[in-house]
Amino acid sequence: MLPRFWRKIKYRYNLIGTKCENCNTYYYPPRNLCPKCRRKSKIVEVKFSGKGEVLSYSVIHEAPENMKDQKPYIVALIKLEEGPIITAQLVCDSSEVKKGMKVKAVFRKCGEEGSAGVIYYCTKFVPENL
Amino acid sequence: MRKVAVIGVGQSKFGELWDYSFRDIVLSAGIEAIEDAGLEGREIEAMYIGNMSGGRFLAQEHIAALIADYSGLAELHIPSTRVEGADASGGLALRQAYLAVASGLHDIVIAAGAEKVTDVGEKAVEILSSGLDREWEVFNGVTLASLFAIIARLHMDKYGTRAEDLAMISVKNHKNAVRNPKAQFKREISIDVALSSPYVAEPLRVFDCAPVSDGAAVIVLASEEVARKYTDTPIYISASAQATDYIALSSRRDFTTMDAVVFAAREAYKKAGIEPKDIDVAEVHDSFTIAELLAYEDLGFVEKGKGAELIREGVTELDGELPVNPSGGLKACGHAAGATGIRQAVEITLQLRGEAKGRQVDAETGLTMNIGGTGATAVVTIFRR
Ligand SMILES: [Zn+2]
Numbered sequence: 060m061l062p063r064f065w066r067k068i069k070y071r072y073n074l075i076g077t078k079c080e081n082c083n084t085y086y087y088p089p090r091n092l093c094p095k096c097r098r099k100s101k102i103v104e105v106k107f108s109g110k111g112e113v114l115s116y117s118v119i120h121e122a123p124e125n126m127k128d129q130k131p132y133i134v135a136l137i138k139l140e141e142g143p144i145i146t147a148q149l150v151c152d153s154s155e156v157k158k159g160m161k162v163k164a165v166f167r168k169c170g171e172e173g174s175a176g177v178i179y180y181c182t183k184f185v186p187e188n189l
Numbered sequence: 190m191r192k193v194a195v196i197g198v199g200q201s202k203f204g205e206l207w208d209y210s211f212r213d214i215v216l217s218a219g220i221e222a223i224e225d226a227g228l229e230g231r232e233i234e235a236m237y238i239g240n241m242s243g244g245r246f247l248a249q250e251h252i253a254a255l256i257a258d259y260s261g262l263a264e265l266h267i268p269s270t271r272v273e274g275a276d277a278s279g280g281l282a283l284r285q286a287y288l289a290v291a292s293g294l295h296d297i298v299i300a301a302g303a304e305k306v307t308d309v310g311e312k313a314v315e316i317l318s319s320g321l322d323r324e325w326e327v328f329n330g331v332t333l334a335s336l337f338a339i340i341a342r343l344h345m346d347k348y349g350t351r352a353e354d355l356a357m358i359s360v361k362n363h364k365n366a367v368r369n370p371k372a373q374f375k376r377e378i379s380i381d382v383a384l385s386s387p388y389v390a391e392p393l394r395v396f397d398c399a400p401v402s403d404g405a406a407v408i409v410l411a412s413e414e415v416a417r418k419y420t421d422t423p424i425y426i427s428a429s430a431q432a433t434d435y436i437a438l439s440s441r442r443d444f445t446t447m448d449a450v451v452f453a454a455r456e457a458y459k460k461a462g463i464e465p466k467d468i469d470v471a472e473v474h475d476s477f478t479i480a481e482l483l484a485y486e487d488l489g490f491v492e493k494g495k496g497a498e499l500i501r502e503g504v505t506e507l508d509g510e511l512p513v514n515p516s517g518g519l520k521a522c523g524h525a526a527g528a529t530g531i532r533q534a535v536e537i538t539l540q541l542r543g544e545a546k547g548r549q550v551d552a553e554t555g556l557t558m559n560i561g562g563t564g565a566t567a568v569v570t571i572f573r574r
Contacts, residue, residue: 067324088325088437092430115346117338118391119330124316126330134335136343136439144439146339148330152390158346169330181329 072163074182076143084133087143109164110187111139118153125170137162137184148183161187190291194416194423197226198535204525205258206403208526211247212259214405219260219301222407227419230261232297233409236269239282239302241526245316246452246530247308252527256301274321278302278529278566280431280559280568286410287429287570296415302531303405314343314568315480317526320562332435334398335561336438337477338390344445344479346394348494352392355478356383357500359396359520362475365507368519368547373402389506397478399518401462404525422542428460436565445494446563447480450487456560458489459568467488468511470540472533474560475518475530484558485513488569511556512550515540516544528566530559541574 067088069075080101084093085109086099093100116135125184126132133149133156149156150167162184169181201214209217223230230410236257243252272282279302286300306313317513318333326336328427344350353522360380366372383396428560435441458464465488473488473544474480482496490497490511499505505513516522516536519529539545555572 071328094435114344117335117341117342118388119332119335120388120390121314121332122330122333123318123332124311129330130329134329134331134339136339136444146326146331146437146439148327148337160341169328173480 071181072166074107074109075100075104076107076153085139085141085143087139087145105141107139107141107164111137111154111162111184112136112147113160113162114144115158116149116156135184150183150185155186163187191293192413193287193290193410193426194407194413195426195534195538196411196416196419196423197228197536198407199223199225199333200406200532200535202371203402203404203406203525203532207307208561209403211303212255213251214305215256216259217504218303218405218407218417219518222299222409223277226409228297231405233262233265233267233284234297235267235286235301235304236288236299237285237288238269238271239278239280239300239527240271241273241275241278241304242319244310246304246313246569251272256303263574273311274566275561276317276474276524276526276529277559277561277566277568278527279299279532280557280570281566283408283530284429284431284536284568284572287426290410290412297409297411300531301405301407302528304501304526304528305402306401306526307405317401326437326543331427332390333455333562334393334477336344336415337479338393339438340444340483340563341392341477341479344482347445348497350478350482350488350497351382352384352501353468354497355393355397355482356380356520358475358478358481359383359501361506362514362518362520365515365548366521369517370419372515372517372521373400374521393477395478395500399476399524401515402523402525404523404532406526406528408531408534408538415544424541424572424574426540426570427506427573428457429568430454430456430460431566433458434565436562438563443485447483447487447560447567449564450484450558450560452565453569454488461571463554463571467554468556469554469555470537471511471558472518472536473513473558473567474525474529475514478520480560481518488556488558489524506527507548507550515545515548530557533557533559534570534572537572541572
């Protein structure tokens with residue numbers, strides 16, 4: 060299971076995505092091909108500021124096995140200030156979260172894999188004023 | 190393209206079928222369909238099997254050969270092919286079988302869908318999430334329910350849809366399932382029970398979510414000419430359409446519209462030469478109550494944002510103007526992943542033949558809509574008497 064996660068670590072940990080210089084559209088997760096320009100794509104890597112806004116969210120009460128010790132936890136649809144929209148965990152009190160809330164990216168432990176307890180990390184979000 | 194007819198249908202029971210193996214379940218549906226069609230095994234020319242994840246649910250791949258074998262067809266050496274599109278696998282198998290007959294390649298073809306999920310226990314829900322983007326959605330802690338919950342919250346904010354509206358869809362589907370002997374949950378629930386059930390992913394509760402079920406369904410298709418030799422009540426497939434979209438919800442144009450459904454539906458109506466108002470009965474993919482509500486809108490039964498009106502006004506009830514999910518739907522009849530698209534087609538066939546007994550509605554034209562995951566694959570099929 061792990062190699063495919065390691066392969067994308069650079070993008071996952073640093074919030075690095077891509078931009079198509081032909082149409083000026085930003086993508087996260089990164090894409091090798093721009094869906095608007097396809098063969099005319101001019102893809103370059105970009106690091107996002109990590110600032111964004113909550114479009115919608117859900118508090119998860121029934122979690123998969125590797126996430127059980129974290130529940131209830133929040134996942135949100137977040138619009139980054141550069142434009143792309145991503146789904147990520149939001150670390151805050153569930154009474155605090157609301158639509159339009161400003162958030163920023165942080166680097167956190169995401170979960171554990173298997174009985175060896177290999178810890179992996181990912182980008183999560185917290186309220187911007189924190 | 191030739192006209193294609195349904196000449197036989199069969200389905201297993203749906204639910205936690207502890208006493209039955211994958212092979213048992215498929216065979217029970219298959220025998221029912223073959224008997225219904227009045228066929229002999231040697232007349233079958235090809236098979237298409239919808240199965241989402243035999244590899245992870247059973248550690249068994251090569252499902253198509255296995256099913257042909259245990260259906261007693263090994264020595265006939267017919268082509269048998271598995272088709273996969275997450276929980277739209279059944280719908281895709283139906284479409285492949287349809288194309289095989291419509292093209293003139295084969296005269297009699299089987300479309301089957303089957304899934305055995307309960308052998309893996311709690312892991313079943315996680316395996317079902319393999320229909321999402323594993324690297325960029327599931328890795329971040331996202332579940333299938335939470336994505337539909339995110340959609341539901343947006344629909345509520347934008348269009349004023351209420352939790353009560355979603356609960357009413359669940360109540361309706363449970364009520365219908367009471368009249369379906371093959372259904373998993375044959376009991377009515379009250380709106381209060383639905384609204385006080387625990388949260389799975391806010392704002393969706395237990396009664397907003399379809400179960401993960403075992404089950405199988407089989408349908409026999411034939412060309413128009415051949416169909417007449419087998420049945421006096423052929424049900425014709427007047428259109429089959431399929432579409433895709435971005436696999437991750439976050440990449441989509443509009444989070445409260447399933448564009449793949451809109452495109453597949455538009456194409457299906459055009460091919461059938463009809464409009465949404467001509468549909469008399471529909472089986473739609475209510476993996477979550479919000480998905481049924483989106484289906485009302487994206488299939489064109491009502492304009493975008495007004496889906497809740499159809500359930501509030503009773504339009505989609507069994508005795509309404511446009512009954513939706515008379516079988517009980519995925520919520521109450523059961524959601525056996527790869528079987529669902531075929532099970533829906535079985536229900537519409539029974540309805541159009543007038544053989545749906547206690548849940549019979551008055552219908553000449555029916556529709557099925559089957560999606561994979563949050564709608565990256567959609568299949569829409571139109572049937573008529
Ligand atoms: Zn571009």
